[in-house]
Amino acid sequence: MATAVHFGAGNIGRGFVAQFLHESGYEVVFADVSDELIGALQAQPSYVVHEIGEGARDHVVDGYRAVNSRTDEEALVAEIAAADIVTTAVGARILPFVAPVIAKGLAARAADAPKLVVIACENAIGGTDILRGEVLRGADGANAVFANCAIDRIVPEQRGGLDVTLETFSEWVVDRTPFDGAEPEIVGITWVDDLAPFIERKLFTVNTAHATAAYHGRDRGIGTIREVLADAGLERTVRAVLDETKALLVAKHGFGEAEQQAYIDKTLQRIANPELPDTCERVGRGPLRKLGRQERFIGPAAQLAELGLPTGGLIGAVGAALRFDAPDDAEAVQLQERLGSGVPAEELVVELTGIDDAHPLFPALLDVVTGRLAEVRGG
Numbered sequence: 001m002a003t004a005v006h007f008g009a010g011n012i013g014r015g016f017v018a019q020f021l022h023e024s025g026y027e028v029v030f031a032d033v034s035d036e037l038i039g040a041l042q043a044q045p046s047y048v049v050h051e052i053g054e055g056a057r058d059h060v061v062d063g064y065r066a067v068n069s070r071t072d073e074e075a076l077v078a079e080i081a082a083a084d085i086v087t088t089a090v091g092a093r094i095l096p097f098v099a100p101v102i103a104k105g106l107a108a109r110a111a112d113a114p115k116l117v118v119i120a121c122e123n124a125i126g127g128t129d130i131l132r133g134e135v136l137r138g139a140d141g142a143n144a145v146f147a148n149c150a151i152d153r154i155v156p157e158q159r160g161g162l163d164v165t166l167e168t169f170s171e172w173v174v175d176r177t178p179f180d181g182a183e184p185e186i187v188g189i190t191w192v193d194d195l196a197p198f199i200e201r202k203l204f205t206v207n208t209a210h211a212t213a214a215y216h217g218r219d220r221g222i223g224t225i226r227e228v229l230a231d232a233g234l235e236r237t238v239r240a241v242l243d244e245t246k247a248l249l250v251a252k253h254g255f256g257e258a259e260q261q262a263y264i265d266k267t268l269q270r271i272a273n274p275e276l277p278d279t280c281e282r283v284g285r286g287p288l289r290k291l292g293r294q295e296r297f298i299g300p301a302a303q304l305a306e307l308g309l310p311t312g313g314l315i316g317a318v319g320a321a322l323r324f325d326a327p328d329d330a331e332a333v334q335l336q337e338r339l340g341s342g343v344p345a346e347e348l349v350v351e352l353t354g355i356d357d358a359h360p361l362f363p364a365l366l367d368v369v370t371g372r373l374a375e376v377r378g379g
């Protein structure tokens with residue numbers, strides 16, 4: 001039986017990646033740092049992925065094993081050495097921490113073993129490239145095939161236990177070019193020769209809409225994404241941001257206007273799904289990551305500014321992100337500390353967004369950061 005080692009037994013890991021790998025005939029070996037999750041997976045022989053919506057089905061995932069990646073590195077190295085595929089869903093910023101054990105597993109592979117397929121299933125442009133770069137610090141990587149992907153399925157916080165409740169919609173698009181025609185057979189994957197349009201459309205529509213709603217909503221004291229979109233003014237705000245990213249996606253990737261509008265409408269329906277309540281706190285998590293140069297706000301805004309196109313809605317969302325003050329979110333705490341630290345606004349723009357003063361987006365970002373600093377430092 002083919003084996004898949006999957007890092008991150010959280011929401012998307014159990015609810016999407018592992019379920020599809022299991023359905024494709026792989027024995028899934030979960031690797032996670034959470035004692036609680038690994039203990040539960042070791043104690044419970046199966047869990048249910050429960051879909052909500054039209055055509056919903058329940059899927060039983062079983063026959064898996066689980067390894068604690070924090071305490072049992074030796075076992076994990078042996079699993080990776082013998083595996084056919086490694087996937088991750090740990091968070092883009094965690095990839096450098098899982099790379100060393102993958103490198104050790106690659107180094108321990110038999111000389112005649114087939115190449116290990118590695119796919120990072122994170123919300124990031126070039127997520128697998130990031131992982132590959134880190135893995136290559138400890139292994140030569142000749143016995144692996146690394147492929148980038150775009151992964152889309154809304155999995156909100158769960159109620160505890162291993163079962164996962166999620167939407168029926170899913171999209172998993174993977175770059176086929178590294179495989180030379182020998183892609184693995186995995187249910188639900190769409191293989192493409194050019195991933196850029198798919199990952200940018202997903203990140204700059206679904207995740208931009210989500211994050212815009214989360215930050216503006218939280219700023220107004222609203223708890224859930226659905227409630228944010230039920231507010232007509234805030235819905236207009238989110239749509240205005242998506243009009244900006246639509247202009248980029250149409251100009252850059254040749255999506256039709258009507259096609260992109262339909263994608264936007266479907267996205268807003270998905271994120272407002274009354275049966276899958278999602279919180280502004282989960283969706284806004286990790287604001288430092290989300291303000292990054294290639295991410296859901298600055299990524300499209302920088303490209304739009306270079307084309308001389310409007311970015312006001314995106315900049316407004318950045319302003320709301322700068323006010324994201326969530327005590328349980330380490331990055332939100334760090335962001336507020338940096339804003340209160342006395343670092344000049346010009347330096348903070350570069351530090352937070354990677355945009356420097358030579359870029360056409362810089363003046364707008366400087367304005368929004370200066371405004372936020374006046375609130376933080378003035379008060």
Ligand SMILES: NC(=O)c1ccc[n+]([C@@H]2O[C@H](COP(=O)([O-])OP(=O)(O)OC[C@H]3O[C@@H](n4cnc5c(N)ncnc54)[C@H](O)[C@@H]3O)[C@@H](O)[C@H]2O)c1
Binds near residue numbers: 013089091097153156
């Ligand atoms: N939830 C969604 O709707 C969704 C959809 C698409 C993509 N994603 C992406 O998938 C990734 C995971 O998101 P999630 O919602 O499942 O988060 P999650 O917090 O539910 O799961 C992440 C898991 O990774 C584990 N982890 C953290 N550090 C680790 C390490 N060093 N080694 C092994 N495991 C580690 C955590 O313990 C946790 O179980 C993120 O990159 C996210 O952007 C999420």
Ligand SMILES: O=P(O)(O)OC[C@@H](O)[C@@H](O)[C@H](O)[C@H](O)CO
Binds near residue numbers: 123152154210211283
């Ligand atoms: O996972 P993040 O923190 O990058 O973004 C939060 C949500 O927007 C995200 O998890 C979505 O639910 C998901 O990307 C939908 O496919």
